[in-house]
Structure formats: C-alpha cells, structure tokens
Amino acid sequence: MSCTPPSDSAPSTTAPTAATVHTLPEHILEILSDSGEGAQKCGQSFGAVSAKMGNGAWTVEIIPAEIQPPPRTPEGASGVRIRIGTDEVTNWGNRTKLVIAFNEQVLLSRHRVQALADDAIILIENMWETHADANIRQAWADAFAELSTANYRFIQVPMEEECLKIVDNPRRGKNMFALGLMSWIYHRDVEKVKDQIAMQFRHKPKEVYERNVRLLEAGIAWAQTHLDFRFDIPTGDVSEDLVVMNGNTALAMGAVMSGLELCSMYPITPATSVSHYLSSIFDDMGGVVHQAEDEIAAIGVAIGASYAGKVAFTVTSGPGMALKTEFIGLAVMSETPLVIVDVQRGGPSTGLPTKVEQSDLLSTLFASPGDSPKVVLAPSTIEECFHCMITARQIAETFRAVVVVLSDANLATGQQPFSRPKLQANWHALEPNLGPVKDGHQPFGWDAETGLSQRIVPGRLGGQYTATGLAHNEDSHVSYDPYNNQRTSAMRSRKLAVLQSTLEPPRVVGPESNDLLLVGWGSTRGAIEEAAEKARAEGLGVSSTHLTFLSPLQPGLKEIFSRFQHVMTVEINYSDEADDPYINEENRRRGQLSWLLRATTLVDVDCWTRVLGQPLSPGDILQVIKKKLS
Amino acid sequence: MPSDAHTKHLAAVAKPSLEGFRSSLATTIAQLQSLVAELEGDEAARSVHMAEHLGAFAQGRVNPNRFAQFAQGQQAATPAAAPVLQRAIAVLQEVHQAGTQLTHHTLQPGKNLRCLLSHSLRQIGRAFGAARVAQLATAGCFDEREHAPLLDQYLFRYWGPEQRKLAPMLVIHIEDGDVQATNLGEFLDGAVKVILNFGNLCSAAPLARLISPGVFVVQTTDPQLLAEFAAWDGPGVAAIVPQDCAQFVHNPLAGTALHQRLNLLHLPSHAPKHAFGGLSLQQQMEDVHQLQVLAKAAESAPASEEASPARPVDKLAALLLNKAHLEEV
The missing domain is CATH 3.40.50.970 (Thiamin diphosphate (ThDP)-binding fold, Pyr/PP domains)
Structure with a gap:
C-alpha cells in the first residue's frame, strides 16, 4: 500500500511565481536524519552562519544513545534543533515550525514527543514511498497514518535523486543539499555558508570542499524552483565582535x-x-x-x-x-x-x-x-x-x-x-612560589578563624612534608587525636562559609516581591526567564532567580524567598508528583535544588522537574506557572 | 651582500616567532604590573585587580574586595617586593620594545658568528632573567648581590626547556662568507631557529655537519622555501646560499628514517676554490662528501625498510619473544 502525505506532496515541476516571504521575530527548525548522515553537522553549520549574520541562535543536538543505531528507526534519529531570532536566543524554545527529515521514521520520533508545532512545514525525502522494499513502503504508509493526526504541511523533496547528480553516495551529501534548502528558505548569506563549509573541510582536499559547495548550490536551486515560501528573520546588531x-x-x-x-x-x-x-x-x-x-x-x-x-x-x-x-x-x-x-x-x-x-x-x-x-x-x-x-x-x-x-x-x-x-x-595565575619556606610555616597552618592556609609546593627548601589522606595536624603528621579531627574538619568546612562571605545574593529578575519565585540553576536559565517574562506579560506575578553558586549557596536566599508567596524550583531531574499514588508531604522525593533549599532555608520550596532527556521549554514552564497560580 | 627582497622575505618569515615571544613578554609585563599595583595600591585598586583575576563569571556574584582579603593570604609577595618587580618590569619592557633589534643582525666581515649569536641570545635571555628575578622577589627571597646580575644578562646555557621553546627566530645577514657555522650546534635546542643569509660567498656546504635527527637544517637559494622551516616547532638552522652551493632540506617532520628526512637537491659542480671561516678547501670537500654519504645512505635505506614493514602483530611477537629470554632455555 502506498500513502501519500496529505498536502504539497509531489514536487512541483514548475517554479512558483514568487515565494511569499514571512518576516518573523524568530523561528525554530530541525534537521533530522539517521546517525551518520550529517544532520548535526548541517544544523550546527546553519546555526553558526545565522549567528555570524547577527541573528540570536541556540542549537540543541538530538543525539541517539548508540554510536551506530539501526537506520530508519525513531530511536536512531540524529539531528539538531535550531532556534534563531532577531534578538538574543537563550533556549531551544517550544515547538518546531519547520523540519527537514531524511526519512519518515526520524520524523516520527519528534512527532511522538510533541516536539513539532501542529502547523509545522515538513520537507521530507521522497525516495521511501516508492522504495523497492515493500517493508519500507509499508513503514512509510504507517508513519503517515500516524502523522496525519497533526496538520503538518508536507513537501516531498527528491534529495537522493538530486544528490546523485553530483555524488555517488548521497549519504555523504544530503546534509549539504539540506543546508542549501535551509539557506534559501531563511535568506542566509551564501558566501558565509561557503566560508563555513570551507572551515569545516579545511583539513580535506579542495575537491571535497568544491563537491559540498555544489551540493549546497543544488539545494538552493531546488528550493528556488519548488518552494513558495521563505522566512526572513531580521538580524540584530552585527557590529559587536562575537564568537x-x-x-x-x-x-x-x-x-x-x-x-x-x-x-x-x-x-x-x-x-x-x-x-x-x-x-x-x-x-x-x-x-x-x-x-x-x-x-x-x-x-x-x-x-x-x-x-x-x-x-x-x-x-x-x-x-x-x-x-x-x-x-x-x-x-x-x-x-x-x-x-x-x-x-x-x-x-x-x-x-x-x-x-x-x-x-x-x-x-x-x-x-x-x-x-x-x-x-x-x-x-x-x-x-x-x-x-x-x-x-x-x-x-x-x-x-x-x-x-x-x-x-x-x-x-x-x-x-x-x-x-x-x-x-x-x-586570568593566569603567577607561577607558584618556589622560594625557601620561612621558619615556622606549616603545610596546614590553618588560620583559626578562616580555615585558610598557605600551601607548600614540593621542592621548596625547608618545605618537605608527608602528604596524606589520613587525619593530620598542621605539620601534616598523622593524628588520631579526637579533638584534632573535630578541629580540622571544622577548618575544611569553614572555608565554604568564608567563601560565602565573599558572595553576593542572587539577582532577582522581575519584581523583588511577587506571588511566585522560580528558582533554577544551570542550563535552564533561558527557558525559565523567558517563561517568567511571558507570564508577567500576561499579568501574572512571577519573578525568577538563578543560582550559580550551589556550594556554598549564595547568601540572602531566605530573605529573598520571604518576599514571595510561593517559591518553586524548576529543574531537569526527578521528583515525585505531589498527587501521585502513595506520595505525601513526608515521603515525597523532590527536585535536587528544592531539597537543598528546603534544608538550608527552612522555606517550603516546591519543585517542578522533568527527566525527559531534553531541555525544558518555556511554554511548558509557562503552563506550570499558570497552574501554580491558579 | 644579501638582496633587499631576500631581507624583506626573511623578516616576514621570522615575524610570527618574534610576535609570539613579544606576546609572552606583554602578558608577563601585564601580570607583574598588576601585582605591583596590588602591592602598592589601596583597597580600591586591589579590588579592581581582584575583579580582573576572578573574571566575568564572578561579576555581580563575588565581591572582589572581600575576596581579595583571602586571596592575599595565598600570596607570598609583600610590598617590599614592589621595587624589585619594577626593575624586572623595566627590563622586560626594554626587551619587548627592542623588537627586531634583538633578532635581526648583520655580521660584519671578520667577526665571529658564534659570538654574535651568543650575545643575541644573552640579550633575549634578559627577559627570562627578569622573570626569574620577579619570581624570586614575589617569593621573598631576592638577594641583590646574587640575583641582580640576572637583569643584565642571562646566558643561553642557563635557559630552561620552556625558555628555549620560547626563543624567537634569529636572522643573521652575513656580509661576507668568511664564517664558520658548524659551531652553532650548541644553540640548536628547544625552538631556537637561526637563518643565515649569505650573500654571494660561502663555503660549499656550511650546514652539512649540523644535520642531526631532531634539527631542521636547510640550505637553499630560495627564501620562499622556508615556510616549512618556519612552521617547525623544534630547533633549526637555515642558510640562504649562493647558486653553486650544496642545497638540501633535512626535515625532521618528514619521517623517522634518514631517507625520509633528507632531501639532497643540488651538489656543487666545482670543487671549492677558497677557504672560508677557517675551513680549508679540504674541510669543505669533507662537508660535501659528508652530504653525499648521508644522501647515499638515505637512497639505499627505503628498499630494506620496505622489505620488512613492522606490523603491530610482528612488533608484539618480537616483544614477547624478547621477554621470553629463549636464549637462556
């Protein structure tokens, strides 16, 4: 059985009269392939070119768990999501609006995790529909039956056929053809794309670069002839020197x-x-x-x-x-x-x-x-x-x-x-002190108040001592004296308190007091701040803060938390849902930062966490905010 | 006399190496100036410097003033070190500003090439001496009588491996060919590289005796051929020679075997007619002969090596057999 995607499925043989250009503040696209077909390289090149042109950009690699997963399987999907915008982009965004897929199975993997917008445009390799292998044709048909639950716009692209005009092995060329498609759709500066390709293949013979440029140009030419839409994401200030x-x-x-x-x-x-x-x-x-x-x-x-x-x-x-x-x-x-x-x-x-x-x-x-x-x-x-x-x-x-x-x-x-x-x-430290050790200087001469001591680098005259993992005293002599162990443990611990005394309280983004404070750490910052900003735009009382020092924690947290009705961490780790079976306030296992903050501040810090193996989306966080405040 | 075009080209070849050396000096100067400012400055100055040390990540998160109180405890330097550090900085700045005056020289007729090189490296070495003095001062163990001479000269023989890696390339224009290059061997270490730009005269193969496995040695009439020499990060010596001198490239990067490393391009068509740099006609003939012997050895080598390629499995078998001490059985 053969199944034709519902719309725009057959490539047009005539050029569209004119492509409609949609000017947008941002867009999200993905390129997906089997492992080894170069989608990641292509996507990262596109992201780099976009950034060099002055767009905000954030790329996230979609990486299969295996080095060489079986081809044409949802689990083997390999690729990149690229979010580009006029302004700075700090996270991978919500749903993907445009996909280039090398087969229908890798597309399915993204469809199944609801990564794609309902009206996403999908450019898909068309060779599988008429493949000699009946199982592949069946898989194609089944996939499209499943994909038909969404309102995607499909455009079939003869990638294999076009690449075969230039290379013998399209597996090593489709990604550049796809880069051509993307470059045309998003008005990328072709010279910059070529520069990127040159950099990518700088260690290869010149003909490799030239072949890849021909594939790129073939992709551009195909898009020019067959596509009726383009996206323009205006670039921001390009005067700043960026990397x-x-x-x-x-x-x-x-x-x-x-x-x-x-x-x-x-x-x-x-x-x-x-x-x-x-x-x-x-x-x-x-x-x-x-x-x-x-x-x-x-x-x-x-x-x-x-x-x-x-x-x-x-x-x-x-x-x-x-x-x-x-x-x-x-x-x-x-x-x-x-x-x-x-x-x-x-x-x-x-x-x-x-x-x-x-x-x-x-x-x-x-x-x-x-x-x-x-x-x-x-x-x-x-x-x-x-x-x-x-x-x-x-x-x-x-x-x-x-x-x-x-x-x-x-x-x-x-x-x-x-x-x-x-x-x-x-930024570089000076060379370590190699001069003679002064009389009385001990390898662990702890300052009784701060726990700090000056280390002695081996080789210094008069600085010989035995390094040990055993409990030791100031002279690094092994010591089982119980009071010594109590004291030296305090010295090692005190250093964190001393470091904390040099730290500033974290910055609160949004009003200093509000209904809800979101607390995050690590890579979730962009998504949290974007979600909180959107929530504020909708009239919700949300602020956020992001912790960069986790041990010692930045000071003033308890005071900051006291200015908010609710405090909730947003993290990518596991926590029990409060309303899950058997879960109650006493046994609920919480997000890791939430646990830490509850222990150190005695504030009832809630959490929302996910372990989907992917970054958090601002849209999902926004929904959580609404639920929390409803 | 060397041509202007050659001189310009050689300056361009040597430039990246000099820039790298000067960049290291600039970094050291900046570090020491910052340290002096910290030692001599007030709390505000210390705070500014601490903020620089901590970098952008700490901005708004770490109070540099408070952090500086604890960082000072790890620092051995006291304000008493500041005047010595200032003297070291002055030497470093002097060397930094000298630029090509340090590295580009002309050897006047009758002068000794080895002495010129030794002097040049001694002047460059002042930077390392100054860095050493700064180190001693910050460690609180600078002794004026013992250590101050390091600011005036720092002999090549005292340079450590890291310092020898940093040496900038030297370019020596030789006004007449009456020089002996063979005793440059002692300087060819680390990344010390020397270009000798002979004019119209020199002995037949002045660098032949300097060929050794880890040294890039090239004799050529064309300065354009020096790109590989410049890229090599080990020791090397190059000579731009007149037309009928021996021409060859000994490139340690080209392989481990002599036949891979040595490429003999040209041999003189006539026997030497003049003594140069104390080298008699006989000695020059010996140099050319030395080259011929090496080239011949190189030519004959490939066949025997190719006949017995050392496959990993064979190497392993040989190792195991060796360990088995069968001869004792």
Whole structure:
C-alpha cells in the first residue's frame, strides 16, 4: 500500500511565481536524519552562519544513545534543533515550525514527543514511498497514518535523486543539499555558508570542499524552483565582535585562559569533546591532555599535578564522578586545589548518555565518605562555560579547595553566539612560589578563624612534608587525636562559609516581591526567564532567580524567598508528583535544588522537574506557572 | 651582500616567532604590573585587580574586595617586593620594545658568528632573567648581590626547556662568507631557529655537519622555501646560499628514517676554490662528501625498510619473544 502525505506532496515541476516571504521575530527548525548522515553537522553549520549574520541562535543536538543505531528507526534519529531570532536566543524554545527529515521514521520520533508545532512545514525525502522494499513502503504508509493526526504541511523533496547528480553516495551529501534548502528558505548569506563549509573541510582536499559547495548550490536551486515560501528573520546588531561555539569548547577554552595546564580525563559522553578540543590546541600553549586508563587514574593524575604546583582539572560525567568519589576525598583532605568539570547526563547508571539531566547536584555535594566540603558552581549559558573556568581556578587556589563545575549535555553540544572574551593576563595565575619556606610555616597552618592556609609546593627548601589522606595536624603528621579531627574538619568546612562571605545574593529578575519565585540553576536559565517574562506579560506575578553558586549557596536566599508567596524550583531531574499514588508531604522525593533549599532555608520550596532527556521549554514552564497560580 | 627582497622575505618569515615571544613578554609585563599595583595600591585598586583575576563569571556574584582579603593570604609577595618587580618590569619592557633589534643582525666581515649569536641570545635571555628575578622577589627571597646580575644578562646555557621553546627566530645577514657555522650546534635546542643569509660567498656546504635527527637544517637559494622551516616547532638552522652551493632540506617532520628526512637537491659542480671561516678547501670537500654519504645512505635505506614493514602483530611477537629470554632455555 502506498500513502501519500496529505498536502504539497509531489514536487512541483514548475517554479512558483514568487515565494511569499514571512518576516518573523524568530523561528525554530530541525534537521533530522539517521546517525551518520550529517544532520548535526548541517544544523550546527546553519546555526553558526545565522549567528555570524547577527541573528540570536541556540542549537540543541538530538543525539541517539548508540554510536551506530539501526537506520530508519525513531530511536536512531540524529539531528539538531535550531532556534534563531532577531534578538538574543537563550533556549531551544517550544515547538518546531519547520523540519527537514531524511526519512519518515526520524520524523516520527519528534512527532511522538510533541516536539513539532501542529502547523509545522515538513520537507521530507521522497525516495521511501516508492522504495523497492515493500517493508519500507509499508513503514512509510504507517508513519503517515500516524502523522496525519497533526496538520503538518508536507513537501516531498527528491534529495537522493538530486544528490546523485553530483555524488555517488548521497549519504555523504544530503546534509549539504539540506543546508542549501535551509539557506534559501531563511535568506542566509551564501558566501558565509561557503566560508563555513570551507572551515569545516579545511583539513580535506579542495575537491571535497568544491563537491559540498555544489551540493549546497543544488539545494538552493531546488528550493528556488519548488518552494513558495521563505522566512526572513531580521538580524540584530552585527557590529559587536562575537564568537560562536558550544559549551564544551567554551569550557576547554576557558580552562586554557585560566592558566590550567593539565587536563587529565577518561572519555565519557557527553564530556569527551572538552578534551578532544583541548588536545588539538593545548600542546601549543604548553598544556597537556592526559587520557588516563580509567576515571580514577584520571583524577589521581590531576591531583598529583596540582599537588606538584600545576593546578589541573579533570573532566567527566555523572558515572565518572561516582568513580572519582574516593579521590575527591583525598583532594579535600590534602587541601589540593582541583577543578572538576562534570558534564551531566541522564542517569542513574548508564542512563541516558547523550541526553540532558541535572541529576548530579546532590551526589556532587554529598556522595563522599566522611565530611567532604567542596565548592560547586554551575554555568547557565555557553558564555558562562568559558568564564566560569577562570573563577573556578581562582577559587580552587585561593581556598585550597575542590571546585566542581556542573555543566550539562544541553550546554555541552548547544551552540550560541556571545561576545568575544577580552583576554586578560590576570586570568593566569603567577607561577607558584618556589622560594625557601620561612621558619615556622606549616603545610596546614590553618588560620583559626578562616580555615585558610598557605600551601607548600614540593621542592621548596625547608618545605618537605608527608602528604596524606589520613587525619593530620598542621605539620601534616598523622593524628588520631579526637579533638584534632573535630578541629580540622571544622577548618575544611569553614572555608565554604568564608567563601560565602565573599558572595553576593542572587539577582532577582522581575519584581523583588511577587506571588511566585522560580528558582533554577544551570542550563535552564533561558527557558525559565523567558517563561517568567511571558507570564508577567500576561499579568501574572512571577519573578525568577538563578543560582550559580550551589556550594556554598549564595547568601540572602531566605530573605529573598520571604518576599514571595510561593517559591518553586524548576529543574531537569526527578521528583515525585505531589498527587501521585502513595506520595505525601513526608515521603515525597523532590527536585535536587528544592531539597537543598528546603534544608538550608527552612522555606517550603516546591519543585517542578522533568527527566525527559531534553531541555525544558518555556511554554511548558509557562503552563506550570499558570497552574501554580491558579 | 644579501638582496633587499631576500631581507624583506626573511623578516616576514621570522615575524610570527618574534610576535609570539613579544606576546609572552606583554602578558608577563601585564601580570607583574598588576601585582605591583596590588602591592602598592589601596583597597580600591586591589579590588579592581581582584575583579580582573576572578573574571566575568564572578561579576555581580563575588565581591572582589572581600575576596581579595583571602586571596592575599595565598600570596607570598609583600610590598617590599614592589621595587624589585619594577626593575624586572623595566627590563622586560626594554626587551619587548627592542623588537627586531634583538633578532635581526648583520655580521660584519671578520667577526665571529658564534659570538654574535651568543650575545643575541644573552640579550633575549634578559627577559627570562627578569622573570626569574620577579619570581624570586614575589617569593621573598631576592638577594641583590646574587640575583641582580640576572637583569643584565642571562646566558643561553642557563635557559630552561620552556625558555628555549620560547626563543624567537634569529636572522643573521652575513656580509661576507668568511664564517664558520658548524659551531652553532650548541644553540640548536628547544625552538631556537637561526637563518643565515649569505650573500654571494660561502663555503660549499656550511650546514652539512649540523644535520642531526631532531634539527631542521636547510640550505637553499630560495627564501620562499622556508615556510616549512618556519612552521617547525623544534630547533633549526637555515642558510640562504649562493647558486653553486650544496642545497638540501633535512626535515625532521618528514619521517623517522634518514631517507625520509633528507632531501639532497643540488651538489656543487666545482670543487671549492677558497677557504672560508677557517675551513680549508679540504674541510669543505669533507662537508660535501659528508652530504653525499648521508644522501647515499638515505637512497639505499627505503628498499630494506620496505622489505620488512613492522606490523603491530610482528612488533608484539618480537616483544614477547624478547621477554621470553629463549636464549637462556
């Protein structure tokens, strides 16, 4: 049986008289393919070009869990959602308005999670409808029966057929043809697109670039001849010097700029690309990327390097953090400065390796034997991924502390333009003091009030001491004196209170007192602030605040919360619904930040959380706000 | 005399290396100036500097003034170090401003090439000496009598590996060819690179004896061929030579075996007629012969190597056999 999509299904053979141009403040599009067909590359290129043209942009990769999932399955969908706008774009938005799909199965995957607007325009590869394999034809028919529940406008595109005119293997060309379609539809500057392609293939022979440009041009030509619509998203100010990158690249660059000289890691999704990027540039800058044999060895090397005077960092994800727990304790006990980047993913166990979640907050804070105080901070934008590394290193050294940077898969792979950082020599620390140690200087000469002490880098004359993970006194001599343990635990803990004394209360976006305060952390900031702004525009009393320091928490939270009728965290981690079976106030498991805030402020902080493996949408948050205030 | 076109081109080849060196100096100067301002300044100045140290992420989240109180505790430097740091900064600025005066030289007839290079590196080394002095001052262990001479000169032999990696490329224009290049070997370490621009005269193969596995050595008549040399991040020496000199490229990046690294492009058509730089005719003949021997060794090498490609499995087998100590059985 064959099923024809309900509208505009057959490609027109004649050119439309003129395409209607719709000028819009923003638009969301997706490109979807099987894994390995290059949709992600295409989407990220489109996002980068849009940003370079002056559009606000935010991209989110749609990544299958397997490296090579079976083709033509909803689970194998690979692609990118790109939200572009005239103004700054801070999140992936609500529903997708335009899709380019390489087959109907990958399209189904997005339809089933209600990612697409009801009136979305869908450009779909048409080869499957008439495929020689009857099973494929049947799958096509079944898919369209399911898709017919929405009012999508379908446009069939002979991608394979068009690409075969240029390349032998369309699997390696369709993405550039699709980039051509998108470039024409959204009025992209073709020269900039070509520049992007040139950059992408800069390490390949020239003919590869030329072939891809021909595919791009073929896509543009096809769109010109067959499409009757275009979208114009006016660009904003392009005078500012911007850079475009994803969060993992930003973290890596930030690490370099902060003067960190060693990255010791073990590969783990979605953190690995930090070290991939770093390994391509670090050596030239005097840095080292060390791939250790496992997660434990990775942090061990970092602690060793840091102890020896080169402040180091390790990068991992949730399961890696679990393995590193024991050594984190050693760094805390030996007061060795250390920066740990945790790019969070869905859990527990192997969980959702390629999907976003914010579920490592409590385990980062508490998953350690004994009392193991550490600093935890969370960047909320890709720009902050860059800058937070500088602050993290400074805190780690000043406080002889472990600083954990909690990023997530959303920031890791998403791209966003931001102001080119103006590099400062002061971001780099001076070389460690290698002069002789003054008489009386002890390796743990804690200041009784602050718990701070000056570290001694090995090799300094008169500075020899035994480093140990055992309880120790000021001279680093092992000490089982019960009062010593009480005192030294207090010293290590006090440092967090001292750090908190240097922090400012978080900024409240919206009125300072109101009906509802939304509290978020990490990558949800854009979606929360957008939802709150829309709610305020509808007359609702909503403000929001976003916490970047999670340990110690920024001061003044209790006072801020007291100015609101309701306080609710919005997070990407699991919590029981209050009205679920068996769930009551006593046993309800809450969002992780909510739990933390309730414990520290004694305020009845509610939560709304989701673990869908995808970023939160401002539209969904808006609905939650309305429900909360109704 | 070297041509103007050659001189300009060589300056362009050496420029990125000098810019990299000057950029490092500028960063160090900025860091030290900031430290001096912190040490000498009031609370407000310290606050401004702390804000810079903490970066944009801390803006509005961390109070730099309060943070500075605790950061100071980790810093060994006291206000007493400020005058010494000022002296170190002055030296660094002097070296920074000197620019090509540090790296581009002309060797006058009768002068010694080695002495010129040694002097040039000593002047460049003042920057490293100043950085060392700053380090000692911030650590509170600067001793005027012992350490102040480091601000005047810092001999190449004391340069550490990182400093040798930072060295800018040197360009020496040689007014007559009466020089000996073979004793430059001691300077070819880290990323020290030297270009010798001979005019119309020089010995037949002045750089032949400098060929060693990790050193980029090139003798050419065409300065345009120096792109690979400039991109190489290890030690190297290049000579722009007159037409009938030996021409060759020894590129360590081209492979591990000699035949991959050495490419002999041209040999002199005539035997040397003049002594240069104390090298007799016989010694020059030896240099050319040395090149021929190396080239011959290179030519004969591929066949034997290709005949026994070391596959990973073979390497593993060899390793295991070796470990088994069969000879003891």
